[in-house]
Amino acid sequence: MSVSVKKNKNGLFNKFLNFIEVVGNKLPHPVTLFAIFSLAVIVISAIAAALGLEVQYERMVDGEATMVTVTAVSLLTAAGIRQIFSEAVKNFTGFAPLGTVLVAMLGVGVAEGTGLVQAALRKLVLSTPRRLITAVVVFAGIMSNVASDAGYVVLVPLGALVFLSFKRHPLAGLAAAFAGVSGGFSANLMISTLDPLLGGISQQSAQLIQPEYLVQPTANWYFMIASTFLITIIGTIVTEKIVEPRLGAYEGDSVAEITSISKNESRGLIWAGLSLLAFVGVMMALTVPSNAILRSEAGELLKDSAFMAGLVPIIAAAFLIPGVAYGIASGTVKSDKDVASFMGKAMSSMGGYLVLAFVAAQFVKYFEWSNLGTILAVNGAELLKATNMTGIPMLIGFIIVAGFINLFIGSASAKWAIMAPVFVPMLMQIGYTPEFTQLAYRIGDSTTNIISPLMSYFAVIVAFAQKYDKKTGIGTLISAMIPYSIMFLIGWILLFVLWFALNLPLGPGAFIQM
Template sequence: MSVKTQDVKKGGLFNKFLDVVERVGNKLPHPVTLFVIFSLAVIIISALAAGSEVSVNFDRINMETGETEASTVAAVSLLTVEGIRRIFSEAVTNFTGFAPLGTVLVAMLGVGVAEGTGLVQAALRKLVLSTPKRLITAVVVFAGIMSNVASDAGYVVLVPLGALIFLSFGRHPLAGLAAAFAGVSGGFSANLMISTLDPLLGGLSQAAAQMYQPGYTVDPTANWFFMIASTFIITLVGTVVTERIVEPRLGAYEGESDGAIQGIGTHEAKGLKWAGFSLLGFFLIMLALTLPSNAVLRSDAGTLLSGSAFMGGLVPIIAMAFLIPGVFYGIASGTVKNDKDVAGFMGKAMSSMGGYLVLAFVASQFVAYFGWSNLGTILAVKGADVLEATGMTGIPMLIGFILVAGFINLFIGSASAKWAIMAPVFVPMLMRVGYTPEFTQLAYRIGDSTTNIITPLMSYFAVIIAFAQKYDKKTGIGTLISTMIPYSLMFLAAWIILFVIWFAFGLPLGPGAYIRM
């Protein structure tokens, strides 16, 4: 049975612009070929930049010691004897060390069992039958935002589930994928809870602040109040963009679905019950391993969010959170007879990742070459210098800072790496005119989040393309970018408006954190 969505006439200048982006992007070669071309371009540009002796001087925070040190970074040519040797000798480690690779494959071991036994499908049908259709988009976006508590796990779990949920509702699966991706990545600086990124950015902000005022401290909760408000704003904006812009543009989905939504059968209900019991048991075990001050999965210092085995092991923990209920569901419902069935489901999940592995290999080489060449660092420092040289003050300067952070994010994906470069410039500069490091950090996070979803340099961009190609083999970089641009622009606009309102009323950013010194 084909799933149809309402056909809407694609008019207006903005839709025409998105159509052009999609057409031009999709006329480019296959994403694998495109990343090969990008890699060759970086090699050539690095040689030209190094030949012209391009370099930058700046103060940088050492992310291990927290100390500020003077740095000089010059463009490095990859067309040298050392560069060519490195290209060949480190190709394998570039691939095996590619951050999303292990995350995706380990998580898929658990997700594959949950899918193979039928748990995911039954749980989704239960969700479809119990959730009002009007709220499902907001639920997907909100779940994506909340998933960033678990760092990158949302990319692997929530994004493909978003597509499946929309398909179950008879809606375009790529709209569900886009909504989840927008929440997970575009909403990376919104949450109701403190995420793994907060202590990391706070530490860098603190080190930069101490350049101007020794002893200044920045807490992990420095932006918490603003993040809570942002969660509801981004959920609302993401819902509107999905339903009013993205889904109408996608039009009718002609792929196959499972037909009408069936009720939950007796065996499935029994399986869901035992899956729920097993998940509760797993949750209680994890509480025992994390809650006590001397718990096994805490760090030696007793912390849970920083340097702990819990944070380091989130991916296998999430894999087990799918694997264990999946096995219990399979045994109770009859889809698992023995251990061979479980191993078979894992193998099937891995076999479906072949296309992604090819894409990950070439993408990992491109990201590595870009880092080796120092081109991203040079662009970041030059962008900061340009903004500082404008002489703007007040809200115009802060908005300019947000835009520069968003632009630099197109070239350096790591939020902490960019902040290690930008914080020593902007935190002391804005402290001198009366703005707190917490406020400067907040402005940076807005820019950093909003362009995550439109840059191929984002580590998980290749992963999202691979997920999308499951529903449309023709999906390329152009399709994904044109789909996500409305989210990027609307998130940026909404966040800037919220930022200005927060500034105008002088609201606290978090517990004990304010806008002005």
């Protein structure tokens, strides 16, 4: 595919972004780059271990506060080298995004192969005003967080297709969707899977000071509802005023034709819609009743339930079933062989991603084994604590530190498990609730997701972007996402300060002050 992209290079900020892109793209291929990173971690781990680097921090272990010591582990030892070789396959097959992407693509591949996705997008294009489409993409990305990581696999590539359908640059659509899904990861109109996860860690940390303290999953709900609209507005402005003008006109070979919906396609869309409604009805029967099959033994829907554990195949089925129904009604599916063929084509298109996932998985695991991320996180927390700042300046500093640490540790819960036992009790003692501290952490954790190569799905997004521009590299993606990261951070901090000044409730029964 030959791609020529004319870019707007005017302005100091655009020159800075162009510099980031050029430098980033002069780096080796992402596969080679992750291999180099892996080797670097091995060497750095040996140096850190030789220097005896270690940290101590307090965390909850089996319900009790325990001082944990974490020491740098050298991978350049006999034991480390054995682990590198013996667990290479396990690292790959256990790479978190791998199963999510491949399983979801089974369903998405059928929906694309039968023509459902293309017909639905054309329907969207024909019925949505052009001026609203950017906001719709960003908002949909934010709302996809209810389904955990599914938005990365489903919505980000759809964002590119939607923009292409409007004769706009597909990478701008990809960036807008990625900004909503990942940069706005904590925002939502509904309670997501992240809320009970972080709430449980906050509760354990609060109980170091008050043993009976409870943190509800709805602890930050009101603020996150407001954040949904804020991030949608900022994401829309950044896309249309910074990212898309900088990309210029798309001159690649990929096209998305906007033609009227034929009778066969209309019939297919109706069948797809009815089958989706039927599927939703079945899922409600399996989840809504208090004793529903897909709930946990304790009756929970979001915590320890089969529904949450099986969310990825559920998402795949939500595409597969309407896709098959559409194909039968529109005539693109003649037999089960067609369905299997569409699945096979979807898998074959993921070859480049599989190669990238293998080396990325090794890098992430080496970083974890060496304990370098934990050491960095604890030292960052201690550094902030040592500044002796108080009030809003200290909380803003906490947000920035959380965002910085997020560049190196992708898991929101893993970082919070390290930081919460330090900051939740500390801030409780000066009058701030655990819910408020958790809120500050979530802002920092979300805003730098989109510029961290260590974020689990970063390699996936690069692979999606290369479909439209084979020259796309890590530099291209980071330079496109930096404006979102900066503006999300500024906008969210301003909302945070306003919320603090007005002393508004954070969620039902959750407040700023103790």
